[in-house]
Amino acid sequence: MTKRDWVMKSTVAVMLSTSLLMGGHIGQAQAATTTYAQQTKEVSSIAKSLLGKPYKYKATGPSQFGSAELATYTYKQVGVKIGSTISSLYKTGTKVTSLSKVEAGDLVFFSSNGSGSPTFMGIYIGNDQYVYSSQGEGEVVLKKLSDYSKKFLGARRVLEESSDNSSNSPVAPASDLASKVIKIGEKYMGTPYKYGSSKDTTKTFDCSSFTQRVFKEAGITLPRDSRQQSTVGTTVSKKNLQKGDLLFMKASVNSSSDRITHVAIYAGNGKILHTYGSPGVTYSKFDGTNWEKRVVKIKRVI
Known part of the structure; x- marks a missing residue:
C-alpha cells in the first residue's frame, strides 16, 4: 500500500x-x-x-x-x-x-x-x-x-x-430528515406555479425550483433544474421507494422519449408533493396514476 x-x-x-x-x-x-x-x-x-x-x-x-x-x-x-x-x-x-x-x-x-x-x-x-x-x-x-x-x-x-452546528447532538435519522423535507414543502402549499421561476424567490415555483428550495432549507444542496437534479444521489427502484425520494418523470405516459420534464417529492402513503399548473404546490395521488406511470428515474439524496 x-x-x-x-x-x-x-x-x-x-x-x-x-x-x-x-x-x-x-x-x-x-x-x-x-x-x-x-x-x-x-x-x-x-x-x-x-x-x-x-x-x-x-x-x-x-x-x-x-x-x-x-x-x-x-x-x-x-x-x-x-x-x-x-x-x-x-x-x-x-x-x-x-x-x-x-x-x-x-x-x-x-x-x-x-x-x-x-x-x-x-x-x-x-x-x-x-x-x-x-x-x-x-x-x-x-x-x-x-x-x-x-x-x-x-x-x-x-x-x-x-451548516455550522457546534452542539454535539446526534445526526438525525434519514426518516426524520425526510419528514422535515415534507414539512418544509407543506408550508408552501398553494404557492403559484411559474415555469422558469427564479431560484431566489418563494412567491412562485416551477417543479425543480420547488424541490431545490425545499431541500436547501433542509440542508441539502441540489442543482437547479430537474435533469441536473436527476444526476445526484443514489438511484433506487420503485419497490424501494421511501419518503423524501425524488421522482423524475417524462412528459406523458405515451411519450417515446424518457427525457425528464418534471420532478416531485415522494411524501409517503402513495402521495407526492410537487407543483404544476393551476394548483401550484400541492399533494397528488401517486399510486396507480399517470404520475406513477410517467416516472423514469428515482433518486435518493437523503
Missing part, C-alpha cells in the same frame, strides 16, 4: 468511525455535528490525498478519476452528495465570481480561453492551490490558482457557513 493510499484509507476510516458513533448517517447531505470549517478542512485534506491518482475519463474513483468525478468522490466522503458532470456542478451551490473570494472547499471551473462553458474543474484547498484530475498530465495534480487566472470562469460554494 502506498503512503497516499494509507492516508486516504485512514481519513475515510476516521470519518466512518465518527459517523457510527454519532448515528451512522454518512450519506446525509450535511452532518449536523460537522462545522463549516471542519468540512472544508476535510474536503481539502481528502482532495490532496488523491494526488498522483491516474486520470481516466468518467472514472469515479477511488483508483482513477475524471475531472468532475474527483469532486463528486471527494464530497461524498464527507457526506455531501453533488452532481457528477462539470455542467451540473457549474450550476450547483452558490456562485462565487471573484477569484479573490474563493475559499477552501469551493469548486473552481476553467476553460482554455477563459470564456464559454467550463472544460475542466478542481477543488480549491487554500493557499492559492487547487487539486484537479488533469487529462493532459494523466493524473490528479496540484496547481496554483493564480497561474490559471486567465482561464478561470468562476467557482461554486457547495459548503455553507449556515
Whole structure:
C-alpha cells in the first residue's frame, strides 16, 4: 500500500468511525455535528490525498478519476452528495465570481480561453492551490490558482457557513430528515406555479425550483433544474421507494422519449408533493396514476 493510499484509507476510516458513533448517517447531505470549517478542512485534506491518482475519463474513483468525478468522490466522503458532470456542478451551490473570494472547499471551473462553458474543474484547498484530475498530465495534480487566472470562469460554494452546528447532538435519522423535507414543502402549499421561476424567490415555483428550495432549507444542496437534479444521489427502484425520494418523470405516459420534464417529492402513503399548473404546490395521488406511470428515474439524496 502506498503512503497516499494509507492516508486516504485512514481519513475515510476516521470519518466512518465518527459517523457510527454519532448515528451512522454518512450519506446525509450535511452532518449536523460537522462545522463549516471542519468540512472544508476535510474536503481539502481528502482532495490532496488523491494526488498522483491516474486520470481516466468518467472514472469515479477511488483508483482513477475524471475531472468532475474527483469532486463528486471527494464530497461524498464527507457526506455531501453533488452532481457528477462539470455542467451540473457549474450550476450547483452558490456562485462565487471573484477569484479573490474563493475559499477552501469551493469548486473552481476553467476553460482554455477563459470564456464559454467550463472544460475542466478542481477543488480549491487554500493557499492559492487547487487539486484537479488533469487529462493532459494523466493524473490528479496540484496547481496554483493564480497561474490559471486567465482561464478561470468562476467557482461554486457547495459548503455553507449556515451548516455550522457546534452542539454535539446526534445526526438525525434519514426518516426524520425526510419528514422535515415534507414539512418544509407543506408550508408552501398553494404557492403559484411559474415555469422558469427564479431560484431566489418563494412567491412562485416551477417543479425543480420547488424541490431545490425545499431541500436547501433542509440542508441539502441540489442543482437547479430537474435533469441536473436527476444526476445526484443514489438511484433506487420503485419497490424501494421511501419518503423524501425524488421522482423524475417524462412528459406523458405515451411519450417515446424518457427525457425528464418534471420532478416531485415522494411524501409517503402513495402521495407526492410537487407543483404544476393551476394548483401550484400541492399533494397528488401517486399510486396507480399517470404520475406513477410517467416516472423514469428515482433518486435518493437523503
